[in-house]
Structures are given as C-alpha cells and as structure tokens.
Amino acid sequence: MEVWLDNRNNLAELSNYGIESIDRIIQSIEHSNNTDIPLINSDGKSIIQAGKVIGEIININGADGQNKARSLVGSVNWLLLEFEDWSMIPIENIIAACAGSPTKIAALIRTPAEAQGAAFALEIGVDALVIRPDQQMIDSALIAKSQRGEIVEPISAVKDIGNIELQPLMITNIESGGVSDRYCIDLTSLLEIGEGMLIGSSSSCMVLIHGETLASDYVPSRPFRVNAGPPHAYIVMANRTTKYLSELIAGDEVLIVSDSQTCKSATVGRLKIERRPMILFSFKNTNDKEAQVFMQQAETVRLVTLQRKLRAVTDLTIGENVLGWSSPDARHIGVAVPSEVVER
Structure with missing residues (x-):
C-alpha cells in the first residue's frame, strides 16, 4: 500500500x-x-x-x-x-x-x-x-x-500461533465457592468445538475452560464466549504472558487453545461481569503440584476430558482428569521468571 x-x-x-x-x-x-x-x-x-x-x-x-x-x-x-x-x-x-x-x-x-x-x-x-x-x-x-x-497472510481476527503442551489435571476436591463477580469473555471471533482458554487461580497451573459453543436444552450457544470465572483468576494471553481477569480490556489478545494442543490468538470484544454462585475445584498435575480454579455453577460451563469429551462442571466428580497446562516458572507482572513462588 x-x-x-x-x-x-x-x-x-x-x-x-x-x-x-x-x-x-x-x-x-x-x-x-x-x-x-x-x-x-x-x-x-x-x-x-x-x-x-x-x-x-x-x-x-x-x-x-x-x-x-x-x-x-x-x-x-x-x-x-x-x-x-x-x-x-x-x-x-x-x-x-x-x-x-x-x-x-x-x-x-x-x-x-x-x-x-x-x-x-x-x-x-x-x-x-x-x-x-x-x-x-x-x-x-x-x-x-x-x-x-x-501482514503476509490474509488478515484474520484469529491468528495461529503454534502449539502448547496440555497435560492431565486430576480433580482432588470440589466444594462451594460462594458468590463472586463472574467474568464472561466475549470475543470478536467465533470459537470451534474443542477450543477454550487457560484459566486458574495459579499462574503456573490452569485448566482449559471450553467455549460456550454447544447449546443446551435451556439456552442457545454463545460460540464467541468463555465463562472464565472470578476477577482474581489468571488467563494466558496470546503472547504467553498472564493477566488477571480484572485487568482485561476490550482489544486485548488472548490465547485460544484447542484440545489438540494447537493455539491461536483472538481479540476481546467485551467483558460481561455479573454476580454468580461458584464452585471451587482443587486439582493436581502429574508432578503433584496443587492448584485451584473457581467456575460458575452452571451446566453451560464445561471442561475437556483426556478423551476430548466435554463435561459440565456441575457433573464433575473427584478423581476425574481434565485437560490443563502447567509451567515450572513463577510470574512477575505476568512474565515468566525463574524464581520460586507459592500460590495456594
């Protein structure tokens, strides 16, 4: 031009x-x-x-x-x-x-x-x-x-940006998470079945929360949305740094991860924040690292099993394995650093 x-x-x-x-x-x-x-x-x-x-x-x-x-x-x-x-x-x-x-x-x-x-x-x-x-x-x-x-390829609201290694996370405890401010992340592009975002209370261990790409008996699908959780939760951004959900703004680029471990970026179009009842899940990774995630108590919030099946959070039980991601690094202002930090 x-x-x-x-x-x-x-x-x-x-x-x-x-x-x-x-x-x-x-x-x-x-x-x-x-x-x-x-x-x-x-x-x-x-x-x-x-x-x-x-x-x-x-x-x-x-x-x-x-x-x-x-x-x-x-x-x-x-x-x-x-x-x-x-x-x-x-x-x-x-x-x-x-x-x-x-x-x-x-x-x-x-x-x-x-x-x-x-x-x-x-x-x-x-x-x-x-x-x-x-x-x-x-x-x-x-x-x-x-x-x-x-731009060397056609412009897209979604950009492929490599792969990420997912691993099993075993659920060790499930309990009420009280009521909190729940953030839904609405994107400017559509998600496919199998895609979601990495969310968790620990910056080094998160679950793959699936997008609202499936309809239920009571509500239609929202294939541009991920019901992400409360404001303190971390999310992995497109550049592999992390942010708190409370820090997100329209225009931010977040990491979209598929159950086949491919990644792409997508743009945040809107954040929808409402008071909702939550469930607190505790889990551990294959190295016995423990972490937690709060998710809304709703049938439309789903995680992904090791067999790439979708499970509503209201149906999950202790001992089940879901897909997630772990990192040995600590985080400083969202950036991975080779130091130790305890998040519990």
Missing part, C-alpha cells in the same frame, strides 16, 4: 513536514515542487503522471458516485475516491468490484480512524491512502502502511 500527499491546493510548504516516506505527491497541473518524490498532477477530473492519464477522480456522494467508480473498473489504472461524508460501505463495495482487475484504489482520508478503516477494508484494503499536509495524518497513514506490510 502507498501513501500519497495531497497538495493540490498548493498551500503547504512541504519542507515543514516529515514526508521522506511518502510515495507520491498530488499537485495541481500548473504547479511544480522541488522534490525527489514522484509527482502526480491533477486537472480536477483526472490524475496524470509523466504526461499520461493514470486514473480518474470520483466524488462519492451517494449511489451515483459509487456506480460511476464501479463502471470504470478495468478501464483505468487508478480510482481516486473523494468523499463528502466518509463511509466504509462504498469503499468495501468498490474494493470488491476491483478484485481481480488491474484497477487500483486510492482513497482520500481525513482522520486516523479513516486511515485504519480504508487500509484494512474487507481484509484487503485500498492501494493508496491520500492525505492532506498534516503531520498527524502523515504519521497515521504511514503506521497503517507499516501494519499492512507486516
């Missing part, structure tokens, strides 16, 4: 801005600049480079503007889209129309939010962001360009 500087008003002294990374400058046809950056001239209707018309300027002020842009797909190299009122829908529609054609899209943007929207629309994005001389907008466009450059 390119970044173009729009100086068609010829009012800006470009030396006042950090434009070294700008790909092209648009200017009025009678004006010239002393710069090494490639120049595009404009006569108000077309954009011209090296004396050749390379594209058309389209004002998107409704369905007529969108239809005109779509009618030019395949017949011009560039469509420069300008908006009276910014809207993502026409950009998405025109990106879709240009797919598989030689026509590229440049979009005039005015805010950092518009830069992100245009750069990643339909997981494809426009081919050039056009910005007026303003340092904040120059920086925002260049950041979006850099983010686009980091």
Whole structure:
C-alpha cells in the first residue's frame, strides 16, 4: 500500500513536514515542487503522471458516485475516491468490484480512524491512502502502511500461533465457592468445538475452560464466549504472558487453545461481569503440584476430558482428569521468571 500527499491546493510548504516516506505527491497541473518524490498532477477530473492519464477522480456522494467508480473498473489504472461524508460501505463495495482487475484504489482520508478503516477494508484494503499536509495524518497513514506490510497472510481476527503442551489435571476436591463477580469473555471471533482458554487461580497451573459453543436444552450457544470465572483468576494471553481477569480490556489478545494442543490468538470484544454462585475445584498435575480454579455453577460451563469429551462442571466428580497446562516458572507482572513462588 502507498501513501500519497495531497497538495493540490498548493498551500503547504512541504519542507515543514516529515514526508521522506511518502510515495507520491498530488499537485495541481500548473504547479511544480522541488522534490525527489514522484509527482502526480491533477486537472480536477483526472490524475496524470509523466504526461499520461493514470486514473480518474470520483466524488462519492451517494449511489451515483459509487456506480460511476464501479463502471470504470478495468478501464483505468487508478480510482481516486473523494468523499463528502466518509463511509466504509462504498469503499468495501468498490474494493470488491476491483478484485481481480488491474484497477487500483486510492482513497482520500481525513482522520486516523479513516486511515485504519480504508487500509484494512474487507481484509484487503485500498492501494493508496491520500492525505492532506498534516503531520498527524502523515504519521497515521504511514503506521497503517507499516501494519499492512507486516501482514503476509490474509488478515484474520484469529491468528495461529503454534502449539502448547496440555497435560492431565486430576480433580482432588470440589466444594462451594460462594458468590463472586463472574467474568464472561466475549470475543470478536467465533470459537470451534474443542477450543477454550487457560484459566486458574495459579499462574503456573490452569485448566482449559471450553467455549460456550454447544447449546443446551435451556439456552442457545454463545460460540464467541468463555465463562472464565472470578476477577482474581489468571488467563494466558496470546503472547504467553498472564493477566488477571480484572485487568482485561476490550482489544486485548488472548490465547485460544484447542484440545489438540494447537493455539491461536483472538481479540476481546467485551467483558460481561455479573454476580454468580461458584464452585471451587482443587486439582493436581502429574508432578503433584496443587492448584485451584473457581467456575460458575452452571451446566453451560464445561471442561475437556483426556478423551476430548466435554463435561459440565456441575457433573464433575473427584478423581476425574481434565485437560490443563502447567509451567515450572513463577510470574512477575505476568512474565515468566525463574524464581520460586507459592500460590495456594
């Protein structure tokens, strides 16, 4: 993706801005600049480079503007889209129309939010962001360009990030956990059957709490949700650090783990916090390390057995084994450190 500087008003002294990374400058046809950056001239209707018309300027002020842009797909190299009122829908529609054609899209943007929207629309994005001389907008466009450059595969709300070793955890005790603030983690993407999050009262020993991907006789499925537990519980993040549930905010990237030990990241969209009755489970790993987890007393909260079967927490019994994860490291502000700590 390119970044173009729009100086068609010829009012800006470009030396006042950090434009070294700008790909092209648009200017009025009678004006010239002393710069090494490639120049595009404009006569108000077309954009011209090296004396050749390379594209058309389209004002998107409704369905007529969108239809005109779509009618030019395949017949011009560039469509420069300008908006009276910014809207993502026409950009998405025109990106879709240009797919598989030689026509590229440049979009005039005015805010950092518009830069992100245009750069990643339909997981494809426009081919050039056009910005007026303003340092904040120059920086925002260049950041979006850099983010686009980091993506080597189609953008996804869920990113595969390797594997993790799960192990059996044997339940040693079950008792009432009282009533607590229960956190449901709602994601911006959907979970598959077999997927969940690693949650526990110890940062080095957690259970795999399954997503609400199965419906019950009384409630529909919520395949974007994990009923995670109370605020003090730890969760493993996408970068393998930990956070308390109380620290999570929308936009955080959490680790999603499957019963086949594959991992991916997903984005937190919302936290739903309510007072609910809890069950306290104690368990130990294969090295007899003991830990606990509080989970809501509800049939929709499920763990995963060693046979990859789902078990409601209300049906679990002492002596059963469920899938979980352990680490020998302690944690300091969520980061693994080679020291000792006791959590009980």
